[in-house]
Amino acid sequence: AGRSRPRRIVLLGATGSIGRSTVDLLERDPRGFEVAAVAGGRDVEALARVARAVRAEFAAIADPDALGALKQALSGSGIEVGAGPAAVVEAAEREADLVVSAIVGAAGVVPTHAALRLGRDVALANKECLVCAGAPFMREAEKAGARLLPMDSEHNAIFQALGGADPATIERMTLTASGGPFRTWTRTAIAEATPEQALAHPNWAMGPKITIDCAGMMNKGLELIEAHHLFGVPAARLDVVVHPQSIVHGLVSFSDGSVTAGLAVPDMRVPIAHCLAFPDRLTTPARRLDLAAIGQLTFERPDFERFPALRLALDALGEGGGLPTVLNAANEIAVEGFLSRRIGFEGIHRHVAAACEAALKDGTAREPGSVEEALDIDHIVRERSRAALAMPAASGMLTLT
Numbered sequence: 001a002g003r004s005r006p007r008r009i010v011l012l013g014a015t016g017s018i019g020r021s022t023v024d025l026l027e028r029d030p031r032g033f034e035v036a037a038v039a040g041g042r043d044v045e046a047l048a049r050v051a052r053a054v055r056a057e058f059a060a061i062a063d064p065d066a067l068g069a070l071k072q073a074l075s076g077s078g079i080e081v082g083a084g085p086a087a088v089v090e091a092a093e094r095e096a097d098l099v100v101s102a103i104v105g106a107a108g109v110v111p112t113h114a115a116l117r118l119g120r121d122v123a124l125a126n127k128e129c130l131v132c133a134g135a136p137f138m139r140e141a142e143k144a145g146a147r148l149l150p151m152d153s154e155h156n157a158i159f160q161a162l163g164g165a166d167p168a169t170i171e172r173m174t175l176t177a178s179g180g181p182f183r184t185w186t187r188t189a190i191a192e193a194t195p196e197q198a199l200a201h202p203n204w205a206m207g208p209k210i211t212i213d214c215a216g217m218m219n220k221g222l223e224l225i226e227a228h229h230l231f232g233v234p235a236a237r238l239d240v241v242v243h244p245q246s247i248v249h250g251l252v253s254f255s256d257g258s259v260t261a262g263l264a265v266p267d268m269r270v271p272i273a274h275c276l277a278f279p280d281r282l283t284t285p286a287r288r289l290d291l292a293a294i295g296q297l298t299f300e301r302p303d304f305e306r307f308p309a310l311r312l313a314l315d316a317l318g319e320g321g322g323l324p325t326v327l328n329a330a331n332e333i334a335v336e337g338f339l340s341r342r343i344g345f346e347g348i349h350r351h352v353a354a355a356c357e358a359a360l361k362d363g364t365a366r367e368p369g370s371v372e373e374a375l376d377i378d379h380i381v382r383e384r385s386r387a388a389l390a391m392p393a394a395s396g397m398l399t400l401t
């Protein structure tokens with residue numbers, strides 16, 4: 001689309017929900033893009049399918065035992081293969097114009113960091129990178145001249161609504177939240193919710209971890225922390241409003257009373273396309289927004305009583321230091337514990353609250369001076385959380401799917 005040569009893409013988390021939506025767009029514009037590398041967790045068949053579909057040059061699977069299977073699945077394709085965490089980093093470091101960071105959880109930190117350090121532009125779907133290691137991550141991006149393009153729908157909407165505005169004129173940034181499947185439930189009903197109920201998101205089809213985060217509104221809390229780092233806005237100027245239709249995704253309020261907002265139907269291909277083509281535009285197959293057909297857009301204040309995870313995340317953002325790192329790690333393990341039915345739904349925020357409190361007391365929540373230090377805190381908290389929730393020790397690889 002107007003470019004003289006195809007844009008080279010690395011796609012990390014290629015087999016997930018964001019990964020598949022990205023592949024859908026890449027396949028529709030085979031001349032606009034070439035794919036330097038794809039990486040996935042442990043689904044060999046899915047990764048091989050994606051690699052062939054986008055004619056990737058290199059395919060990396062995080063599972064170190066999957067090399068033989070991946071070789072076999074891609075035999076005759078001419079696609080190079082690699083396995084293990086180092087291969088995922090190699091994928092992240094392949095020469096490219098844009099690295100799409102769509103691995104789930106803190107597992108995305110090391111490869112995304114590797115790309116940033118080489119000065120690559122990164123389209124960031126993985127919000128956990130900024131919750132786990134926000135300040136050092138942003139410092140390194142700046143140092144290396146890497147640009148971060150927000151792929152999360154709310155942040156992408158805000159990025160577009162900002163339109164290069166002078167930061168001094170911004171009074172407020174507002175993220176909208178759908179409210180998730182439990183928006184109208186009582187606190188007692190939410191406490192007893194099952195994984196099936198929590199996985200039934202009304203507006204978006206996403207991976208399991210973020211879907212559970214949405215159900216308790218922890219996702220919005222993580223996104224406030226993400227927005228703070230991405231846009232350099234203090235917590236006091238960040239806001240959440242519940243908007244069940246998920247049409248308005250983010251708003252920017254200026255000093256003169258003007259408000260700009262980003263709107264689109266809830267389809268992740270819209271923000272993904274924006275990042276893939278930036279500053280150009282792609283044509284996507286997303287349904288077009290028809291406000292008259294929708295008729296009504298409604299808005300509510302978030303309820304911190306029924307959704308205590310949102311309060312926990314806000315407190316972690318206010319406290320700063322290593323507390324967001326602790327919150328993120330404890331939450332990942334607690335979500336795993338909930339999905340494997342070791343704890344109930346309210347057990348998630350209870351566990352996160354206890355982990356934050358303990359880490360504040362014993363100094364684990366100290367400010368990480370580097371991405372590596374943030375990862376050290378992450379590992380300590382993960383191990384503690386696994387022990388506290390009687391979960392088996394980590395296999396050495398952080399993988400959810």
Ligand code: NAD
Nearest residue numbers: 013015016017018040041062103104107125126206207399
């Ligand atoms: P998902 O579970 O559907 O996919 C996760 C991907 O990461 C898969 O490809 C999986 O194989 C890969 N993976 C897991 N562990 C890995 C490891 N150790 N090494 C390499 N790859 C690994 O998740 P998703 O819904 O696509 O979300 C991905 C990220 O994007 C999350 O951080 C999420 O918060 C964010 N996000 C997702 C959406 C959405 O609509 N799905 C929207 C906004 C932000």
Ligand code: MG
Nearest residue numbers: 152153154223
């Ligand atoms: Mg979002």
